[in-house]
Amino acid sequence: MSTIHSSSSDKPEGADISRRGFVGVTATGLVATALSNPGVAQAAEEAADKNGVIRWGFVGTGSIANAMAKTLRQAPSGQLVASSSRTLEKAEAFAKKHGASKVFDSWQEMIESDEIDAVYVATPTSVREEICVAAANAGKHVLGEKPFASLPSVKRITAACRKNEVAFMDGTHFSHHPRTTSLRSKLDTTVGERRRVESVFQFNIRDASNIRMQPKLEPMGAIGDAGWYNMRAIVEYIDSDATLDEASAYLRRGAETGAVIGATGVVAFTDGSISTWSCGFDAGAGRADLRIDGDVGNVDLEGFIRQDKDGSGSYRYRSQKKGEKRVDEVIRVESSLPGSALMFEDFAAQVHDASLREQWSQKSERTQMLLDAVWESAIQNEKS
CATH class of the missing domain: 3.40.50.720 (NAD(P)-binding Rossmann-like Domain)
Known part of the structure; x- marks a missing residue:
């Protein structure tokens, strides 16, 4: 099994991002x-x-x-x-x-x-x-x-x-929805010390002529397209001070074009937190689910990259501290716009306020850093 190690933090800095x-x-x-x-x-x-x-x-x-x-x-x-x-x-x-x-x-x-x-x-x-x-x-x-x-x-x-x-x-898109920013602000109290983030993003592409099924145009296939969201979930919900320790991944290719149509892997950090993830283009049914586990409680986001038709989003929070009543509730975060529209609003905000820019650039860099690590491991494991 091939794993990719890193000793650099390459982490976002500064306060959380707001449209202000x-x-x-x-x-x-x-x-x-x-x-x-x-x-x-x-x-x-x-x-x-x-x-x-x-x-x-x-x-x-x-x-x-x-x-x-x-x-x-x-x-x-x-x-x-x-x-x-x-x-x-x-x-x-x-x-x-x-x-x-x-x-x-x-x-x-x-x-x-x-x-x-x-x-x-x-x-x-x-x-x-x-x-x-x-x-x-x-x-x-x-x-x-x-x-x-x-x-x-x-x-x-x-x-x-x-x-x-x-x-x-x-x-x-999902980074800009208030569900994401609201949950991020509450993780220390609702989840506590983050120990594990599990994410799955899969759907089905049946048309081999789809650009995502063409390795010359999209070399990483499902790892790049769908796996990006798995990696972004890590960036959003694992402690930003966490330094990448190792990444291990396995891929599978489609017979017709040789495109990467699915992958599964593990990303571990030096603080002990870990993320397991899976992505694919060949699923019988679509799925985009996320769980965050900590020493205080856990959170489930069904459809973590999407929102309800009215623009709102929700997540389920569970906790049972010793001597206290078990908590199991669904928390709804209202929004009049979907995350994709709010992305344009956040973009406009940083056009006008330069102090907002660096955080978004570092989110992109950190997400791609994780993606590169799992891709390198997947290629090495494919060859071994």
Whole structure:
């Protein structure tokens, strides 16, 4: 069995992330006055002149881009303005469908446009870094779909964003839902010392032509696509001071394209906490469940990456301290918007407040670090 060890912490720092009432503030255009950095302040002031609305350009017109274009309509802070694709016909069809006023037949041309503030990169993983870095160098804020090619690739993207004083975020939705932030704030009292995080994310892809089933475009297959959420659950719910000790994983490939269609593994940390995880494209029934165990109690999140139709989410909390009555309750966290829409709101908040940016970049880096570790172990175990 091959395990991957690490002695570096590579952990997020700082307080928890908040939208800080962004929607209410940006309507007045006052948020720019809170920024001290001249370059950032200028960008924020220009955005404030447009009533704080972030003008988005989408690179890519596939299924995830279509889903996010619909979601963006729910976000008060953003507006889809432009689209680009490998062909002008696809870009035009996407723009017409979603009400974008500008069309570009190349992403290079779009990122140079003065008519957009931010770029959403919804392309195959294999070309994502080039576009994200170029967009940052062009002064555009960057939202990149996940996963990324590697941790060095993510760090090149975040470095370009830091250098050019633009915001960066990856496209993980559940991190932005109030259920996640509420639960994180209560873990020390409800769960206590985190000992174990168990997560499963599986569904079925029956079409072999799906991009996620093409190893040249998505080399990590299910580990990169679905396993990213397993790793992000670790980032969100394992103590951020925990240092990776070792990772062990096993994968399975589909016969038709050779894509990775499933994987299972263990991630252990030097503080004694551990995460077991499983992901797959070949499940008979979809599942996205999470359990957090500690020395005080445990929490179950059924459908941890999703929310109810009204935007709210819930989790089940159990605890039985010695001499006290057993606790078993479902806690509901209200939200008028789904996590995907709140992602755009959080993104807009960090566009206007540079102090919010570093935490999101470090979440991306730490998630990819864990993903790289389990991928390396899975490949080594496949060869042995």
